[in-house]
Amino acid sequence: MVWSGHRPATPDTLPVISRSATHAHILYAFGHGHLGLTQGPTTGKLVGDLLSGRDPPIPLEPYTIERFSAAGRTTSL
Numbered sequence: 001m002v003w004s005g006h007r008p009a010t011p012d013t014l015p016v017i018s019r020s021a022t023h024a025h026i027l028y029a030f031g032h033g034h035l036g037l038t039q040g041p042t043t044g045k046l047v048g049d050l051l052s053g054r055d056p057p058i059p060l061e062p063y064t065i066e067r068f069s070a071a072g073r074t075t076s077l
Contacts, residue, residue: 009033010068017046018064027051028065 010016010031020026029047032039049056 007033007036012067014063015039015043016063016065017043017060018066019050021066 008030010033013033015031016028018028020028027047027050029043032043046056046058046060050060
């Protein structure tokens with residue numbers, strides 16, 4: 001199998017795992033770059049926790065989509 005195309009990645013190299021700020025039923029889980037195969041199962045577990053109303057075992061604040069908004073940015077990227 002030959003890979004074709006870009007892998008979605010974020011400027012800070014962390015994936016996005018969070019709810020949409022405008023639609024509570026939309027969850028984001030993307031941006032793993034070249035680590036999608038290894039990080040995918042963990043992300044799936046975290047998304048499952050969010051969908052089931054369980055508290056994830058780790059804090060998800062570092063992975064929110066809001067970190068890229070002007071209001072959520074504490075440092076420049």
